[in-house]
Amino acid sequence: MATGRNHRPATRSRGIPEATVARLPLYLRALTALSERSVPTVSSEELASAAGVNSAKLRKDFSYLGSYGTRGVGYDVEYLVYQISRELGLTQDWPVVIVGIGNLGAALANYGGFASRGFRVAALIDADPALAGRQVAGIEVRHVDELESIIDTNGVSIGVITTPGGAAQQVCDRLVAAGVTSILNFAPTVLSVPDGVDVRKVDLSIELQILAFHEQRKAAEALASEVSEPLAPDATPRGPGRDQGPDGDIPAVMPA
Amino acid sequence: MATGRNHRPATRSRGIPEATVARLPLYLRALTALSERSVPTVSSEELASAAGVNSAKLRKDFSYLGSYGTRGVGYDVEYLVYQISRELGLTQDWPVVIVGIGNLGAALANYGGFASRGFRVAALIDADPALAGRQVAGIEVRHVDELESIIDTNGVSIGVITTPGGAAQQVCDRLVAAGVTSILNFAPTVLSVPDGVDVRKVDLSIELQILAFHEQRKAAEALASEVSEPLAPDATPRGPGRDQGPDGDIPAVMPA
DNA sequence: CAATCTTTGTGCACGCGTTCACAAAGGCAT
DNA sequence: ATGCCTTTGTGAACGCGTGCACAAAGATTG
Numbered sequence: 001m002a003t004g005r006n007h008r009p010a011t012r013s014r015g016i017p018e019a020t021v022a023r024l025p026l027y028l029r030a031l032t033a034l035s036e037r038s039v040p041t042v043s044s045e046e047l048a049s050a051a052g053v054n055s056a057k058l059r060k061d062f063s064y065l066g067s068y069g070t071r072g073v074g075y076d077v078e079y080l081v082y083q084i085s086r087e088l089g090l091t092q093d094w095p096v097v098i099v100g101i102g103n104l105g106a107a108l109a110n111y112g113g114f115a116s117r118g119f120r121v122a123a124l125i126d127a128d129p130a131l132a133g134r135q136v137a138g139i140e141v142r143h144v145d146e147l148e149s150i151i152d153t154n155g156v157s158i159g160v161i162t163t164p165g166g167a168a169q170q171v172c173d174r175l176v177a178a179g180v181t182s183i184l185n186f187a188p189t190v191l192s193v194p195d196g197v198d199v200r201k202v203d204l205s206i207e208l209q210i211l212a213f214h215e216q217r218k219a220a221e222a223l224a225s226e227v228s229e230p231l232a233p234d235a236t237p238r239g240p241g242r243d244q245g246p247d248g249d250i251p252a253v254m255p256a
Numbered sequence: 257m258a259t260g261r262n263h264r265p266a267t268r269s270r271g272i273p274e275a276t277v278a279r280l281p282l283y284l285r286a287l288t289a290l291s292e293r294s295v296p297t298v299s300s301e302e303l304a305s306a307a308g309v310n311s312a313k314l315r316k317d318f319s320y321l322g323s324y325g326t327r328g329v330g331y332d333v334e335y336l337v338y339q340i341s342r343e344l345g346l347t348q349d350w351p352v353v354i355v356g357i358g359n360l361g362a363a364l365a366n367y368g369g370f371a372s373r374g375f376r377v378a379a380l381i382d383a384d385p386a387l388a389g390r391q392v393a394g395i396e397v398r399h400v401d402e403l404e405s406i407i408d409t410n411g412v413s414i415g416v417i418t419t420p421g422g423a424a425q426q427v428c429d430r431l432v433a434a435g436v437t438s439i440l441n442f443a444p445t446v447l448s449v450p451d452g453v454d455v456r457k458v459d460l461s462i463e464l465q466i467l468a469f470h471e472q473r474k475a476a477e478a479l480a481s482e483v484s485e486p487l488a489p490d491a492t493p494r495g496p497g498r499d500q501g502p503d504g505d506i507p508a509v510m511p512a
Numbered sequence: 513c514a515a516t517c518t519t520t521g522t523g524c525a526c527g528c529g530t531t532c533a534c535a536a537a538g539g540c541a542t
Numbered sequence: 543a544t545g546c547c548t549t550t551g552t553g554a555a556c557g558c559g560t561g562c563a564c565a566a567a568g569a570t571t572g
Binding site for chain 2: 021022024025026028029030050051052087088089090092094096102103104106107108110111113114117118119157158160181182183184188190196198200202203204205206207208209210211212213214215216217218219
């Protein structure tokens with residue numbers, strides 16, 4: 001299993017639950033914001049609120065990393081920033097390649113959230129010869145023929161696929177063969193990779209479909225409540241209503 | 257058996273677990289591909305493989321929707337496509353607005369996966385007056401001043417936020433006040449919304465950070481195995497950079 | 513130094529999601 | 543019809559994640 005954790009003594013060694021790992025970047029972002037405001041310490045309650053999670057959950061998450069807090073006081077912001085960064089591997093430099101320089105690939109190349117967290121776009125790669133040589137976000141686009149040499153030269157281990165769905169598996173195979181062991185896939189395709197390679201998938205239309213599901217449910221409930229209490233016929237089908245929403249926000253990303 | 261399933265499942269949204277809802281778009285995509293190849297029926301095993309999930313999980317997921325399969329045969333592709341589409345609310349038209357027409361907003365506007373699934377970009381909105389009137393993906397960009405009237409006129413209930421983090425909450429508040437009840441947030445900000453409003457969040461840098469964590473772990477394990485085994489030149493995963501390993505670093509700021 | 517107050521770290525229970533394993537159900541051949 | 547074969551649908555067990563509630567730990571005050 002790629003992302004799965006094998007038999008690991010979940011005690012203080014290195015057995016950090018996957019759900020906790022997924023929240024660490026969230027904490028890190030909130031802590032970075034506090035750090036920029038020169039806030040020295042923060043309580044679990046405050047930080048949890050800033051990160052949008054439960055404070056008990058946050059404390060339990062941190063307990064997997066170690067006892068980095070001080071009872072009665074809270075957590076040292078700078079120290080925690082460093083500890084989480086180190087745990088996530090962000091104290092190192094991670095060269096990444098982006099394959100498929102369409103609208104989305106270009107958007108990612110321009111995205112500032114990468115560089116500030118240890119990620120460096122080593123190269124932009126596209127199959128279109130007409131794109132090769134052009135500059136996107138200040139980085140030259142290279143032809144896909146150079147993929148293997150680029151990965152090898154720069155020691156790239158993380159690849160981002162933003163190609164059309166049809167080309168994704170082919171690109172994935174070449175990335176893996178060249179030595180990439182982590183892939184972030186934006187193409188609407190289920191990638192098959194050998195063991196030892198991690199794939200994370202982001203599908204924008206899936207997110208919207210999940211929203212549509214809940215939206216439909218809310219509309220149906222609003223409609224049902226109109227039966228008991230007649231309403232003006234010109235009322236729009238979408239009523240805010242004070243029904244309790246489904247479940248706030250749940251991370252929608254799934255490994256595999 | 258226990259749950260009486262009718263033509264019109266009265267409480268169909270009630271028993272569907274969130275995890276199942278999140279997978280329905282996955283099944284739908286695989287089924288659509290089969291449908292385009294004119295495949296009449298598919299077994300849970302085949303479909304599960306195409307969707308990248310476990311077959312038992314798929315069958316259990318479908319069991320929440322009803323008994324749509326035929327034992328000994330499998331599932332009727334067309335019928336299942338319709339049932340899932342209806343369940344997700346994709347048989348209706350969902351107008352959406354995209355606020356923040358930077359690189360990412362433009363990429364989303366051009367994204368083909370929306371229109372094919374019942375989503376229609378009703379408007380592109382940006383705060384920059386210089387952008388207003390320009391065409392992006394064949395759609396005119398409107399100024400944010402028109403946000404409320406656009407939402408009202410088009411009956412928009414789903415909004416996509418692709419603004420910088422600083423503007424996200426403000427935009428969110430205006431969307432909600434104007435009647436939007438579902439928000440897809442790409443800004444690196446924790447949005448606070450009233451009950452009844454759904455927020456889903458996509459953070460590209462978070463995904464990369466999770467990959468980095470696993471990548472670091474793999475590198476550490478490979479390093480550890482090199483101790484026992486002299487060298488396996490072909491199987492050595494590459495190290496990220498030439499930087500120091502995770503345990504050799506010293507915290508930049510140490511408390512006490 | 514002792515008392516009090518604040519906040520962490522965690523044992524525990526609970527609920528959700530996943531997976532196994534198998535009986536029931538339908539098709540098909542004889 | 544009858545028996546065999548395939549595949550669904552689901553009961554049940556298991557494991558993970560979440561949240562409660564509280565004791566322990568340290569700060570702070572008198």
